Amino acid sequence: MKIIDLNSDGGIGANSLYCQLGDFHFVVDSGLHPKKVGRLAAPNLRPLQGVNLDLILITHCHLDHIGSLPLLMRAFPNTPVIMTQPSRILIERMLHNSANVMMREREEKGITEYPLFTHEEIDRVAPRMYPLAFNSPKKFAGARDEIEFTFHPAGHIPGAAGIEILHKHRRIFFTGDVLFNVQRILAGAKFPSGKFDTLVTETTHGATDKPPGNTRSKEMIRLVDTINATLLRGGSVLIPVFALGRMQEIMAILHDARKFNRLADAPIFASGLGIDISDYFDQISKKTGLVHFNRTILKDLKVRKMPRDFVPGKEPGIQGIFVVSAGMISENTPSYTLASCLVGSPKHSICFVGYCDPDTPGGHLLAANNGDQFLFETVNVKTRIRAQIERFEFSGHASRDEILDYAVQCNPRSVVLTHGDPPARAWFNEALAAKLPNAKILDPVPLQSYDV
Structure with a gap:
């Protein structure tokens, strides 16, 4: 698998990953960086120039994962977008709110690049957004190749999904943002078991240890x-x-x-x-x-x-x-x-x-x-x-030890670190190297291409 982190700053921000499996090309998420403005807040799409993008997959509807989706859909006007059923219910409202915020910031702060997209554009691209139920494998054929993907409940927020992908004999899993514990209004993550060739994991809480006895x-x-x-x-x-x-x-x-x-x-x-x-x-x-x-x-x-x-x-x-x-x-x-x-x-x-x-x-x-x-x-x-x-500790993200335990259970040949600041990724890099000495641990530099 070839993978490129399109988030120019790495860390937690304009989350977006470009992946190539054989001749199948897809992107997971397309967010906006909450601390940047204008086009600098969006993923860098230059690595996608000349690519025939087959599919866009969405893990969940927080704006750091969907906030630039209309820009990606504008660049690839024929590419479908697939997400879970709850995310499909939520996504248009979240994008329309983002357009409202950008319009307000254009007036209040003079950010002339805003809005990056309009309400009319959201309405125009919405028919290309499709829901898929959890735990329902779907085969998707591209121009010359195909994959099978399945959404698994990830906790975190309603609709959040980890994505399992099968390509020929390879099994790959993207955790997205994950919470294994039960929330008052939402069940915890229910991820698949067994061995994966590659695990792409969030690392949000890598730099912080969960206080003992805290529930x-x-x-x-x-x-x-x-x-x-x-x-x-x-x-x-x-x-x-x-x-x-x-x-x-x-x-x-x-x-x-x-x-x-x-x-x-x-x-x-x-x-x-x-x-x-x-x-x-x-x-x-x-x-x-x-x-x-x-x-x-x-x-x-x-x-x-x-x-x-x-x-x-x-x-x-x-x-x-x-x-x-x-x-x-x-x-x-x-x-x-x-x-x-x-x-x-x-x-x-x-x-x-x-x-x-x-x-x-x-x-x-x-x-x-x-x-x-x-x-x-x-x-x-x-x-x-x-x-x-x-x-108060009401985090929507799993603790570092919970994610580490899941990674060990998956026993992957490769682990790709995403969605975490440098200290968080550094902890995972060291901990995974100790627990999975035969695995390749990759902390990708933004916009660089890697073979995983």
């Missing part, structure tokens, strides 16, 4: 306890969330707590894309049974839309639980404005329930100490950190 159930209890203590002292709680997956999981946890009278009485507020995505989860639940979430959860909680009249830096006039995006408290988002209102008072709490890039405002808040000065530059608010700031 999702314990973190749920700790989150509810923190919310109750905050409300008891007269404060409000901000829970910054990713709109796809994490908001719905947190709402389900709050619903459970309230149903069993373990959550203090206070209004719950939410905003934006996450509310819309909840409708799509309801569809996925009814059509596939793969998600344990429906709109009744929001109705029972009497979730309200977040007020728009908050003044940056000024405490809100209403007490509540605010489950709003963005998960990393990015600038110009509801969570950013609300954080500027809450962080200066010790009665409030900010509860992080997902990954925060160290270079984002959320990452800066987590790294700061109580009493430090903090600047919310976009809204011109500078204040001392007095609020309770907590991090």
